[in-house]
Amino acid sequence: xxxxxxxxxxxxxxxxxxxxxxxxxxxxxxxxxxxxxxxxxxxxxxxxxxxxxxxxxxxxxxxxxxxxxxxxxxxxxxxxxxxxxxxx
Amino acid sequence: xxxxxxxxxxxxxxxxxxxxxxxxxxxxxxxxxxxxxxxxxxxxxxxxxxxxxxxxxxxxxxxxxxxxxxxxxxxxxxxxxxxxxxxxxxxxxxxxxxxxxxxxxxxxxxxxxxxxxxxxxxxxxxxxxxxxxxxxxxxxxxxxxxxxxxx
Numbered sequence: 001x002x003x004x005x006x007x008x009x010x011x012x013x014x015x016x017x018x019x020x021x022x023x024x025x026x027x028x029x030x031x032x033x034x035x036x037x038x039x040x041x042x043x044x045x046x047x048x049x050x051x052x053x054x055x056x057x058x059x060x061x062x063x064x065x066x067x068x069x070x071x072x073x074x075x076x077x078x079x080x081x082x083x084x085x086x087x088x
Numbered sequence: 089x090x091x092x093x094x095x096x097x098x099x100x101x102x103x104x105x106x107x108x109x110x111x112x113x114x115x116x117x118x119x120x121x122x123x124x125x126x127x128x129x130x131x132x133x134x135x136x137x138x139x140x141x142x143x144x145x146x147x148x149x150x151x152x153x154x155x156x157x158x159x160x161x162x163x164x165x166x167x168x169x170x171x172x173x174x175x176x177x178x179x180x181x182x183x184x185x186x187x188x189x190x191x192x193x194x195x196x197x198x199x200x201x202x203x204x205x206x207x208x209x210x211x212x213x214x215x216x217x218x219x220x221x222x223x224x225x226x227x228x229x230x231x232x233x234x235x236x237x238x239x
Contacts, residue, residue, distance in 0.1 A: 009140075009215065010229055011229040058234075058235075059234070059235035059236070061141070061215075063143065064143075064144075064147070066144075066235055066236070080141055080144075082144075082215050083232070084233050084234045085211075085214060085217060085233055086211075086216070086232030087138070087140075087145075087175060087187070087210055087211055087215075087217075087218065
């Protein structure tokens with residue numbers, strides 16, 4: 001198992017109180033496996049959480065770039081959840 | 089080409105920008121301002137809040153400006169162009185400037201095309217999120233554009 005930490009932005013900010021969300025996943029998990037796990041963790045922390053679709057509409061980024069669809073989580077790391085954007 | 093970008097909690101003051109952006113080799117300067125308006129989808133807006141992933145936003149701004157340099161957005165990439173891009177973060181009241189794009193170039197054609205390109209790309213690619221606060225006390229994050237693995 002590896003440890004992953006997620007920083008939340010935009011509509012997800014209210015679920016993290018500025019803290020990272022951290023949990024463990026099997027090595028070589030894919031993006032959607034991690035999204036499922038993130039939803040589970042958010043429901044565990046916030047039973048009222050009902051924005052599952054938004055998690056799956058969101059991009060996942062490491063510290064330098066958005067992760068491609070085929071990305072596999074191979075080691076511990078810090079990531080960000082980026083909901084659809086609306087700047088300007 | 090000179091490119092400067094900034095994410096700031098401070099008010100954007102156009103007069104100060106214009107003064108610092110002077111370049112007497114430019115025959116055209118264009119200042120685009122995005123401003124917080126007082127309504128959206130039939131709701132009365134009193135303020136908006138912006139959240140941003142600073143590191144990735146800076147990277148996107150760099151990439152967009154690099155595209156301006158490389159692509160046919162500027163037909164003369166070697167030409168003398170200055171770009172300043174400022175985006176606010178935090179909470180803004182109605183009427184405040186949320187984003188400023190200043191473009192200076194020898195001729196008008198380039199500044200119009202570059203400015204338009206930057207704002208359109210920023211809106212769909214920059215990791216920035218907007219929450220509207222309404223006069224009835226409600227607030228909501230606006231739905232936006234899904235990011236792809238392009239960063």
